[in-house]
Amino acid sequence: MLARSLALALTIPFACGAAFAQESADEEEEGTAGTTQLDTVEVVGSRIKRAEIEGPSPVTVITAAQIEAEGFNTVYDALNTLTQTTGSFQNELFQSGFTPNAQVLNLRGLGPGRVLTLINGRRAADYPLPYNGQSNFVNLASVPTAAVERIELLAGGASAIYGSDAVAGVINIVLKTNFEGQYLSYLTGRPTRGGAPTNNIQWVGGNTGDNWSLTYAVEYYERGEMFASERDFMDSYRDDPSVDPSAATAVQGIRLRNRLIGTGANSQVWQPGQNLASTCSRWGGDFEIDARPTGSWCGYYGYPATQAIRNSDENISGYIYGTLDITDNTQGFISLNVWDSEASTASNTQFWSVPLFYDPNFGTILDGQRIFTPNETGGAGAQRTIFNEQSVEFAVGLRGSFADNRFTWDATLSHSRYETNNDRPRFLRQNLEDFFLGQRLPGLDPVFNAYPVYQLNQDRYFNPITPAEFQALSTVVKTRADSSSSTAQFVVTGDLFEMPAGPLSFATVFELGSQEYELIADPRILPGQNVIYNLTGTGGGGERDRYAIGTEFAIPLHDTFKATLAARYDLYDDITDVDDAFTWNAGLEWRPIDSLLIRGSYSTSFRAPDMHFVFADESGFFSTVFDEYTCRNSGQTVTQCGNQTAYNYSAFGVRQGNPQLEEEEGESYTFGFVWDVVDNLSLTVDYYSVELEGVVGDISSSYILQNEADCRLGVDRQGNPVDGSSTFCQFILSSVIRTVGGPNDGRIEQVNRGPINRSYLSNEGIDATLRYTLDTDRWGNFGFQLGWSHVLDQKFAEFQNEPRESYRDDLTNFDFRSRMRGSVSWQYKDLDVTVFGTRYGSLPNWAETGRIAPYHVYNLNVGYEFTENFRASLIVNNVLDKLAPKDDTFFTYPFFWRAYSPIGREVFVRAEFTW
Template sequence: MLAALVMPVAGVAFAQDAPQSAPADASAQQDLDTVVVTGSRIKRVDIEGPSPVTVITADQIEKQGFSTVYDALNTLSQFTGSVQNELTQSGFTPNASFLNLRGLGPGYQLVLINGRRAADYPLPYNGQSNAVNLANIPAAAIERIEVLSGGASAIYGSDAVAGVVNIIMKTNYDGNLLTVRGGTSSRGGGDTGRVQWVGGTGGDNWNLTYAFEYLAREAIFASQREFMDSYRDDPLQGPPVEGIRVRDRLQPPRTPNRIWPVDAAETCSKFADFETFTLPNNLGTGCGYYGFPATQQIRNSDDTISGYLYGTLDFTDNLQGMAQLSFSDSKAKIASSTQFWQSPLYVDQQYGTIVDAQRIFTPSEVGGLGAQQTRVNEKAFDLAFGLRGTVFNGRFDWDATVSHAEYRVDSKQPRFLASAINDYFLGEQLGVVSGRPVYDLNEERYFSPLSPDVFQSLITTVNTEAESKVDQASFVFSGDLFELPAGPLGMAATVEAARQQYDLVPDPRIHPDVAEIYNLTGTGGGGERNRYAAGVEFSIPVFSTLKANLAGRYDKYDDATDVDDAVTMSAGLEWRPIDSLLFRGNYATSFRAPDMHYVFADESGFFQTVTDEYGCRQAGIDPTDTACTGSSTYTYSVFGTRSGNPDLEEEEGKSWSAGVVWDATDSLSMSVDWYKIRLEKQVSDISSSYLLRNEADCRLGRERDGTPVDSSSAACQKWLSMVDRVPSGPDQGDIDAIRRNPINQSSIETSGIDAKVAYELDTDRHGNFRATLAWTHVLKLEEQEFEGEPIVNTRDHLSYFNFRSRVNWQLDWERDDWAVSLYGYRWGSLPNWEETGRIGSYVIWNAGVRKEITDKASISVAVNNVFDKLHPEDNSFNTYPYFWRAYSPIGREIFVQLDYKFN
């Protein structure tokens, strides 16, 4: 295998992605005359086509030790981008799992289930865009997963920019298989139990396949991991967060300005989790809370029931009916860091000065680690009916399908009632002095721990409901049109109609204009779109060794956007100079309709730290200098609002690929493929820095370099209307609020290499050995925020935290009743946090052993992360949790599984 990897690129190729090219799957594929492979609707004998397709089977998922679909896919080499996950509990979708193919983003690969679009997760990723959640798909029902790398809009329509993930469920299953699996983590927490039942039955003209799964998983809190349970884990030994403080804002800079009723030590001693520490900059003594962030969960608790039914009925030899139902019901609990309260700047009547107060609430005050968990209930189902058959003496196949899918989320989050918490500590407002409110802080309440009962009296439950739906109908007609000298001309034609809608209803008390819930705003929205499409593709045998593949598609959109319609095409070549060698290439155009939440989002609020470029330039300070960016006068937190933009256009993409596949021997297969993807008019929110730069240009009538700007232009009126400044009072002229919305703005281009190799050795005495290895290396990733702006080398930028290379491998051995599997993956280096260099790679090994006890029963043991590997060391990562979110903090996990087959 090592020798194969160092062969010249021109002669190296592999087809782990094509089951018939991998010797381990060859016998299974020889029974099929023709099959449909993701990336084409034309049935074919050769699994390999003009674009690479990676296949991962249900058996491989089990051997690799994974419990969920997402865990297995996330280790494939092509998914080089990172996403928000359970470790990022402050994210907008902490209970969902998303993929990031080629590092373009979660929404840039199309996710299909049995070739049909799945309903989007109703809560928008990062509060902005839509994507499909992989966490609710039962592993028990999966037959295999096919991953097509490259643009495929000419076949599937919108979203297939980076590629397609097609999750293919079990059909025509015979017998029954009951699986019981249990496990835990060696570092504590995360106990997991799973029960699966897969079966099938049938008669002369009917068949029914069913799968049911129950998964229960215990939460893991950051406090259960010693490397992230405290601010003391900061490699730079930064200070803790202040658990409680009252600041005198009129004290001179760099002088003690904390106010205590007696002294800091006595106050801190009242709280079990607080301790005194020396404040930086000569500010005196503070009450530190080192464990503040460790109250968050790093793995959600989960309780999920899911099921799948698939049935067929043969009406005649040429007509078959199909029905499919899949569903899931999930109850999860998630938790971010413990809540805190911060007062506005106010005049304190007792202290006679301007103060602000900050208070963090410890687990003992709130009732334990689980007392602040958000409860998320999710229900999803997908129902489909279809008819399929053959015509013209079996020359042509047809398939008509209608389906309806729904996904519902109900979130219940405990948060402070603003009036209750303010009144509890400050009481009624006593007046106004110099534009600031006057209060009298209740020292007895503020400087003493709360009981859980008192804490709960200040809390309310914030309810958010969300729902997404997709209705689809499709008709596919395929077959061989006629014979050419080199073979039959294959054709497939399709027509589709679909309706997509979503409705996101946050608690009305978290609307930006409502201040009932403390320190929390939400995003709402809702809309619908209709889509109609027609496409055709051809497989053209030019010579006996050369085949061309052409496809074109027209999509018509009926919604509020400026998309209207889109035309896409693809062209591919397959050249087989000998049976064991394939040279291939493909060119495709693709598009992506704007995410519905980019279009239909209601106004939502956020807080962000910004730099006031206008204030700096007006004062004669370079806006890029630390005198501007590092000054609290010009860099401070502001409130902002965001809303959707119905004027968005579609994003347009192009992709190229070229490669070679070589079955060098009956036991050795290899492949190398080059890819390139370019995306134009990518939808993104206007960045705050770009907004404030344009606002400053318009207010001053000139750009940074002195170029004149027409302040009365329509563009300037737009920029000026998006920034509000304080009209009077002590903060006159400061930014009061900003408004943002998404626009078609940036372009991105990426290219790289995928290489794969598989080797199989069958022996009589020592068993059968199989080895596979896949490697992806990103050669280029460049971005341009706006046309005319500089092109940025994102791949090598020291603030870019996606992986430039990823590798995965699998080694299997089977003999008689025993089977052993080793699976591993390596993620390449990332920049260090201070952006001065790069940190080491990340290598994980999983291992599994299975023993057949009887003809019906087997037992297996799996160990994930055998060596208990954690994140690579980064001595500059001084932001909690002190490592990048892509790395897992779970550590080693051990599972035991019992399988039992019965009729």
């Protein structure tokens, strides 16, 4: 049963491509009796080598052949279809985020940083730019597909084996070894709706000798950029599905307001002798009179068009792995993996919000907004942010055996490093003011005696500028960052002694590790500088050392029972309050019959605070806030205030790292079974539960502002009394700074926040997998696979002493409640066909009044082996050209939830050669 399970998991239904793509020096050999001889291997979740892939905790395996057969060009594309990735995350459609060039996963909805990513069982360096400006993660874009042998996913806590970060799960990317021969492939293709092509070249080779082996891989990958202007359903604010296109809301492309009148339609002012229509027409169709009945400004409907919906990326990677037998029972090995990338991203075109000033020509206090169209900037791609990134992962070591091969050992030194340099074009604040406002005049305004005096250059402000003038207003903001991880590890594993039901196996690990990062922001965007317009940044840097010892045992209690026990002690040497952590896990496997495995596990886990949560310098940011106090103080309810601009506006925020953070602590449970129903039919079902205490995170601005309103008004939303003089209220009130005096009197000026160990988070659900293979003499071989994950509950508490509320069905929760992936494959002589499909469960609509339908995507791969050395494939991804499910209430760009892709159908051809 175990042999069949391993063969099913690693080969069906994708063996057709694997046989052509690679010959392994340690392939399985068929015995004379038709049995399969399986070597022991180390599978993620345990350091004890074993023949069976199925253990007390569920493990998902994706092979390189499966990645190819299912139509994926990158490791990330394949991993993003795993059913366990139910959580939402920021991706390329979120170009205004802090990490628009990185690719992440959110396992179980617990956050991108709570999954441990390993390369050949070793820690990879973090992406040095923090996710959402806060936490760290591993950028999966840096993993070259050509070097991958398989990917293993353990979904659940595994800190007792691997230490910190193994909370939601562990991803282990296993690279190729012992490769024989040469393999060359070329793939090219593009979207059928239009857009830039993708090209991919892979070369993999290797040789083995009597006492040595060498495997190498080189990959070149090129993917062109795409903009929203290339998709007519998201290139304009008229694509907002919630309104009539003739009345669509536009960005105020150019406006000037008399703030002594207010902010409404009657506050708009124009050049003397000019009107709205004549001003709008000067931009050659880019600006139009706002279509709404209340419109009285030049609207710009194409504001989304300049945003990238797919980043450009050109990268080259190299991998080499070699072994040398030093003695009969000692082998040396070395591994090097390098990756170099140049990519570009692009957010919406820039704008300038004119600060309050007094103009003697108009005799009043003015403010304004000025959008810069593509014709003014030099085209859709004129404002690209360029990322130059490099990563390297190096390992060297010795391994061997002793006591007549009863025990094996492995001593490894490894180092990984990631560097990123990005150049981002932005406005210089002073250049903008000098160009449009001119020299500041003496004195202050005669009304409030608070605002500066300028004479607006009306010809420049109310007319298009040239690309050369635009460039003169701009500069390039440079951010440099790097991170590294170094580890010395020694592992001993083997069978201690025989028990009545079999050998007692063990593994012991000793680790010394060091981690560091440095984030050097352009000094002009740091808080208080005010040199770059509308952009702030953060710096930071620090290091930590860690030491660990761990052990695990596989104990055969009976012919049908096996127990596993593991424990690990981690000691941290850094400035946090982590100090040390002890974790353990236990598992049980029961095989009442040969075809059935019933299993369960319990694990404790921990996560040391992210480096940037600890070492971040003071930083600033802008975000949209809801001014609940002003809303409720006006006599309205939160619902009545809705989307009124008077209560929803941009405010400045300040945050800083916290060196007093403690570790997050977690617990994980799994219980399920693996059943070989009949030959070649396997069913796996597992229940899981993950809980986290002391989750590190910033207090959200919305939480602060809701409680500020409660504390100021003395009652909460439901009318319950609140003590405004309490310590909690004093903390909350000190976190909000409001403007005093002037037209903006009482508006939120700044919100202060930072990370603390604050909350509780949990996720529980079911994972299930069905696999079936059917071999026929006449019609060929068929393979079927179906995976499903369903979230039963999610709970959250803002602070640990608060009630834990279920939010799975909350209409503000955009995590998927379920995910499915499946495939059907057919191999007949030299022809093989694979149809792959993935299903995303329903999500709330944007208006939070209901849910939208599930979403299905299908890929098709048809391959034919023309000769023994040449094979070609036609790959069609998203065969049905499906876009996002319809949501008539999604009234903000990109007019659908970012988990869905706007690319549509893509067609590729691949040619493969072996010799």
